[in-house]
Amino acid sequence: MARYELGAVYKIEGGNKTYYARLVGKDCYGIYAPFEGNPNEQVLEKTPYRLYIVCNSFPMKRGIWEKVLPSPAPKDTKRWQAPKRANYANFNPALFLRQHRIFRQDGNIYECGKEHFIALVKAGMIEHIFNRHEHIPNFLGCYYDGYPESYILEEAWLKSGTVEAQREKVAALKEMGFAVDGLADG
Secondary structure: OOOOOOOOEEEEEEOOEEEEEEEEEOOEEEEEOOOOOOOOHHHHHOOOEEEEEEOOOHHHHOOOOEEEEOOOOOOOOOOOOOOOEEOOOOOOHHHHHHHOEEEOOOOOEEEOOHHHHHHHHHOOOEEEEOOOHHHHHHHHHHHOOOOOHHHHOOHHHHOOOOHHHHHHHHHHHHHOOOOOOOOOOO
């Protein structure tokens, strides 16, 4: 069984695309934005994370996600810390806006100011939690390109529910500064 290695880079196969993720702590992985060529530390130092996912260590420990780069500093817990991430999901933006909670570097959830929460959501600093690694490639296939707007403004979620629920979603997204005219039926 593979060892849990903070700062290591793993390859996630996702249909027609390959994604690269670095374990940044507390079962949190930063998924890299696209880059040219093969992954190496020099390239990845300059490449930002596009989004963050949280998943148990099963796919990494069982070799489902192939380790492509060992950690340059596996014991440096200060270096490998995920930034603050919003607790947000696209199926109910109004609820998450009312709660305006974030995950801090320690992995726990805290309330924060609404403006700070909105800034994190708009920047795509959202924590996506998965209880099964099998769902991650599909999630990345749906939202990676165009993230965070592809996730936040997904029509299927905005047009689901009653007309009142759709209006509530649209109002919350407008409050956060997103252009949503015509995206929902309400």
